[in-house]
Amino acid sequence: MFDQAKRELIVGKKKFTFFSIKIIEEQRLKKLPFSLRILLENLIRHYDGEVVSEEHIKAILEREKGKEIPFFPERVILQDFTGVPLITDLAVMRDVAKKLGYDPKIINPIKRCDLVIDHSVQVDFHGSDLALELNIQKEFERNRERYIFLKWAQKALKNMRVIPPGAGIIHQVNLEFLADVVRVEKIKGLGNVLYPDTLLGTDSHTTMINALGVLGWGVGGIEAEAVMLGEPYYITVPEVIGVKLSGKPKPEITATDIVLTITQVLRKKGVVDKFVEFFGDGVKNLPTQDRATISNMCPEYGARCALFPPDEKTIEYLVMTARPKEHIKIVQTYLKENLIFQDYSSEPEFDDVVEINLEEIEPSVAGP
Known part of the structure; x- marks a missing residue:
């Protein structure tokens, strides 16, 4: 089944190879948080029946929390x-x-x-x-x-x-x-292969890079060195907490006010070692710069990562930071084709949800 995941994608006049997560039923995929979709693509692309087995892929799809899976950071x-x-x-x-x-x-x-x-x-x-x-x-x-x-x-x-x-x-x-x-990445026998960073x-x-829709977090030196040398990094299937943002911040509210409020709420909730993922219409009112402040503070509320799935704001930021136009087109086309682009048409199913109205956030001061 997973051998059939290899697909072709044409962007402009160039042909690329990618590994589609659409080999799984689409309605089932749309229930998965975007962070788990990225992990799913990672497993499907590295599937070999040994290091990555069907059991690992099933563990993501069935949300078998505590089940150990390999992760291959790029x-x-x-x-x-x-x-x-x-x-x-x-x-x-x-x-x-x-x-x-x-x-x-x-x-x-x-x-x-x-x-x-x-x-x-x-x-x-x-x-x-x-x-x-x-x-x-x-x-x-x-x-x-x-x-x-x-x-x-x-x-x-x-x-x-x-x-x-x-x-x-x-x-x-x-x-x-x-x-x-x-x-x-140009890979022998596959040509130019696309995959999430x-x-x-x-x-x-x-x-902080989670603000750009890139999944990643901090680890110790031994783990980082093992990954540098091609070894997988093993994690357990995470509990994913959805943070539903609604409304639009008042004009006088800064990114610092927003992140201090979110940190306070998530500390009370308890998200240590869990994945946090932001969703809801309020997310569209936060530029990537503000999202970066929120994701950067992830260690302060104890989560493993704090992902803003890629969306139009992500594309706007790539344009603003002068990424090559050709690459931006590749990013947009690939993410949409592989269901890793947030279009706000549906909401994934999270293990738990916290709701925060951005309109209700007041100026904050951090103290001892």
Whole structure:
């Protein structure tokens, strides 16, 4: 059955391959939260009867909470504080491979890996137009040895990108530049394959990318390194809590007011280690920037992720951040074809639902 999931999709004049979740009855699919649809596609695409079996796919469809399933994130994002030890491990493995008579160049991340240098900055200079330039210069002086090592890693390792100091905070760089939403990968025998962008990161606020409809969250260094080397990340079928947003925020209400209210409500509800997914007409009144604030605060209310399924606001954000027009068309076409695009025509079935009226949110102050 799952061998029949491979389909073709024409976008413009180009032909792509994708793995359709529509091999499952459509009405049944529409009851699944979007986060589970992404996990379902991930399992179907990696189905081999061994590592991924029919039992795993059935566990998602039947919502067998507590059942362990493999998850294959498509990339790993690191920051320099937690990421350097992982790159050091790869360097050591290369040394060992060379001593054993192997070509050290065979040691590389299997999954795409992005390391953003943003955790080494210190403020030595301020109150001056030259403050930024002087602080970056000081940062390079302090971290010279580490940065030389990371520059070597970018040149020597395949599937490794290093974003240099001064480019921005990791989560913002991920949101504005690194995230594809839908990835295009050339695979031997399949051609150009489309699939949802998913990731794990070595920072707890990796969940900020959920605002763009990209499923991902923070993990420890050992788990991230295993994924880098092609191993699946095992999770249990999650309980999915739907947060139904209605209304439109008052003009004076900021994203901070909204996220502090949502955090208060979800802490009372209890969503630790659960998936949170936002739905309802109120979602359409939140631009991606506000959604990013809400998803970024996911660790503060304890959920594993806080997903805003891809919708028209997602496409608008991709346009605003100057993603290639051709890729934006691919994103839109693929997500709609594979039922991973939120058109608000129906509501998934969640394990529990929390309702929040955005019109009732008042200005907030966070205190001790």
